[in-house]
Amino acid sequence: MDHTNDSLKHHCGVAGFYSADPANIPEKLFYSLFSLQHRGQESAGISYRKDGKTVTYKDLGMVSSVLSRYLQIERLTNTGIGHVRYSTRGGNRLENAQPIAVTCNKGEIALAHNGNISNAPQLHAELTKAGSIFQSTSDTELILHMIALSRQKDFHSALIETLNRLEGAFSMVLVHDDSLIVVRDPMGFRPLYIGEKDGLVSAASETCALETLNITNYRQVKPGEIIIVDKDGQRSSFLTPSARISQCIFELIYFARPDSKVFDESVHGTRKRMGAALWDCDPVRGDIVVPVPDSGNNAAIGYAEASGIPFDHGLTRNHYAGRSFIMPTTAQRELAVRMKLHPIRETVEGKKIILIDDSLIRGTTSRILVKLLKEAGAAEVHLRLSSPELKWPCFFGIDIPTRDELISNRMSPEQIAEYIGADTVMFLPIEKLKECVGNDEQYCYACFCGDYPIDTGVNL
Numbered sequence: 001m002d003h004t005n006d007s008l009k010h011h012c013g014v015a016g017f018y019s020a021d022p023a024n025i026p027e028k029l030f031y032s033l034f035s036l037q038h039r040g041q042e043s044a045g046i047s048y049r050k051d052g053k054t055v056t057y058k059d060l061g062m063v064s065s066v067l068s069r070y071l072q073i074e075r076l077t078n079t080g081i082g083h084v085r086y087s088t089r090g091g092n093r094l095e096n097a098q099p100i101a102v103t104c105n106k107g108e109i110a111l112a113h114n115g116n117i118s119n120a121p122q123l124h125a126e127l128t129k130a131g132s133i134f135q136s137t138s139d140t141e142l143i144l145h146m147i148a149l150s151r152q153k154d155f156h157s158a159l160i161e162t163l164n165r166l167e168g169a170f171s172m173v174l175v176h177d178d179s180l181i182v183v184r185d186p187m188g189f190r191p192l193y194i195g196e197k198d199g200l201v202s203a204a205s206e207t208c209a210l211e212t213l214n215i216t217n218y219r220q221v222k223p224g225e226i227i228i229v230d231k232d233g234q235r236s237s238f239l240t241p242s243a244r245i246s247q248c249i250f251e252l253i254y255f256a257r258p259d260s261k262v263f264d265e266s267v268h269g270t271r272k273r274m275g276a277a278l279w280d281c282d283p284v285r286g287d288i289v290v291p292v293p294d295s296g297n298n299a300a301i302g303y304a305e306a307s308g309i310p311f312d313h314g315l316t317r318n319h320y321a322g323r324s325f326i327m328p329t330t331a332q333r334e335l336a337v338r339m340k341l342h343p344i345r346e347t348v349e350g351k352k353i354i355l356i357d358d359s360l361i362r363g364t365t366s367r368i369l370v371k372l373l374k375e376a377g378a379a380e381v382h383l384r385l386s387s388p389e390l391k392w393p394c395f396f397g398i399d400i401p402t403r404d405e406l407i408s409n410r411m412s413p414e415q416i417a418e419y420i421g422a423d424t425v426m427f428l429p430i431e432k433l434k435e436c437v438g439n440d441e442q443y444c445y446a447c448f449c450g451d452y453p454i455d456t457g458v459n460l
Helices: 025-035 120-129 140-149 155-163 207-211 250-255 267-280 297-307 330-340 364-375 413-420 430-435
Strands: 012-024 043-050 053-060 076-085 100-104 107-114 171-176 179-184 193-197 200-204 218-220 225-230 233-238 288-291 315-317 341-343 352-357 380-385 424-427
Touching: 012 025, 012 107, 012 171, 012 179, 025 043, 025 076, 025 200, 025 207, 043 107, 043 171, 053 107, 076 107, 076 171, 076 179, 100 140, 107 140, 120 140, 140 155, 155 171, 155 225, 179 200, 193 207, 200 207, 250 267, 267 297, 267 430, 288 297, 297 352, 330 341, 330 364, 341 364, 352 364, 364 380, 364 413, 413 424
Parallel strands: 288 352, 352 380, 380 424
Antiparallel strands: 012 076, 012 200, 043 053, 043 076, 100 107, 107 171, 171 179, 179 225, 193 200, 193 218, 225 233, 315 341
16 A cells, blocks of 8 residues: 555456357457456456357556557457456465466366455465465466365265355455356355346446446345356356455445445445544534545545535546556645645635545655645644544455554554644444445444454454
8 A cells, every 4th residue: 555545456357258158259358457447556467268169368558558459359258257356365466367277177267356365375375385386476367276276076965065164355266167156155244236238248346337338137146156157058056155244334435436335325425424424423513525536535525414504525546547556755745646636726715624534544645735725724634534443454345554554553543643643533423334334234343443353363
């Protein structure tokens, strides 16, 4: 995580298609992955069937640059999968790009995975001792090794045996020979949807990737569900059920696109409720509500509607600034933030500003933004976060820094306010957050409270 983009990193996004009649599956994958680009910007790739073989193409970079060639040449096929990646485990290296495709004793397999396998270190040690040679540092490769080494005689039995040994988060799509397989882990950490239209079965991490292709007949893949789609149709089975569903609350707070549904909740609507809940417990009456674009937009709308305080764009975002990099000096880090976000003086001058963002990690960017707003004439800046205080790392697919790096683990809200130069800082209480979602007991809040749904094997 770099200091000029002081926010949680997206994890990954997956998509898969099966068509009863040959269709241009690579083109459909391009548009779906383009819709999921916010979930990972380091690499992109697709695997699809061609003349009885699995073809894989992947590279470092964005979907538009890596996969644009597939918009120009029609490739008719029945099935394919795709992936966009941000590296939560393993570095940004080409060998870690997905899908990962192999030919083994269980056939041709291509796999794209969203999540983190929390018992990966133990499995890696076991497989290495058994003689496995790894080509990547991604925990996704473990799954393929385990399938190949399984003593089960057929692929599907080997897959189920392997999946039942995994712990942690895995929403994934696979191509096995000419079939599409869709899997979600029994605790349901990561979202996954499946839809159908005119004989085309589609799966994706978020509904926005399906609706881009005008697919509106969809449902959530159930926790622990395995869906196989092939020439015989669509059928489901289930892994050993978990006693606890632990959907990632940060999908709704920050990761998912606002026009998506995840966990059968409207992302936009949920974020507005979070903003309104912030207002319910805020003792400060501001002059204007200003979002940090784009992460604070939806919560700021909810806050403004609930409070009656005018909403205004006091910060403008340069969408063409590109990706930021680690800057060695404070002045360079400030310049990098100025290139991306800059105040609108006539909006903020003389105003008491309620500044809304989704979360606070290290406080680096917030410190610079508060300084910029006050330089532009803001009378007061009150930072409001639509999530509780982040105090614990995640082991299920989010790149959260170590506990020592998390500012809320070292400072109280009053100390944070002094550090970043804000007049006050307030977080959404976890009890209020739970009121913003349905079935609140089915979410994971471990990054706020340290109550992990499974043993992580890490001494914190």
